[in-house]
Amino acid sequence: MMLKNTPERWGAVSQLLHWLSVVLILGLGVLGLVMVELxxxxxxxxxxxxHKSLGLSVLALAALRLAWRAYAGAPRPVPGTPRWQARAASATHALLYLLVFAVPLSGWAYDSVSGLRPLRWFGLFKVPKLAAPSQELQPLVRDAHEWLFWILIALVAVHAAAAFYxxxxxxxxxxxxMLPGRGAASPSSTPAAEIR
Structure with missing residues (x-):
């Protein structure tokens, strides 16, 4: 399999980064819902x-994904895809990238304004605070983090539903x-709009 993306499909690096992001985000969501009850x-x-260390990992992974996409490009829309669907897919991808940055950044900001003990990434090194502790900002940033997370989950569900559709x-x-070990689509999977 090619490491780099081609006009027809995502390469191995993009696939790895995509599915690793999916696993981490879903794991973080479950962890976030469980930890508030502990x-x-x-x-x-x-x-x-x-939770905080994994969130920072998602942030780093998002930056890596964006850099790789800028370098490796992205496949063209599947032939026969209506223009409105291609535009909707592009808009959804842009919003997903925005939220994958916004959710961990808001979590990092919440940790900062909460004035909690120093955050250490997996215990390896200290992560700087983004802002000074603030009783006034703390509930606002916490609510922003929570709402951004739910918006991300809703958009991921829409994205997955569109792929399955x-x-x-x-x-x-x-x-x-976007699946590993799969070649190009066979003629039997060609959309009806292409068969003329």
Whole structure:
């Protein structure tokens, strides 16, 4: 498999970064929902530190994905895709990138204004604070982090539903070209709009 993207499909690096992001974001979502129910204990601090470290990892991964996409390009829309669908997909991707940056940044900001103990990325090194502690900003930033997360989850659901719609009903290569070990779409999966 090619490492770099081609006009027809995503390369191995893009696929790896995409699916790693999916796993981390879903894991962070579950961890975030569980940790707010935990009683204050040594485990509570450990879970919070893990959540923060994983969130910073998602932020770094998002920057890497964006840099790789700028370098490797992106496949063209599947032939036969209506222009409005291609534009909707582009807008959705842009919003996903924006939110994948905004959610961890808002979490980092919340950690900063909360004035909690120093944040250490997986215990390896200290992460600087983005702002001074602030009782006034703390609930606003916390709510922003939570709302941004739910908007991200909703958009991910729309993105996944569109991919499955293309795979199951349009029978095109939209989903398959982001899966490892898959070649180009076979003629049987060519959209009806292409067969003339």
């Amino acid at each position: 009683p204050r204990s040594p485990r509570w601090f450990w879970v919070y530190d893990l 293309h795979h199951l009903f349009q029978r095109d290569a939209t989903l398959a070209r």
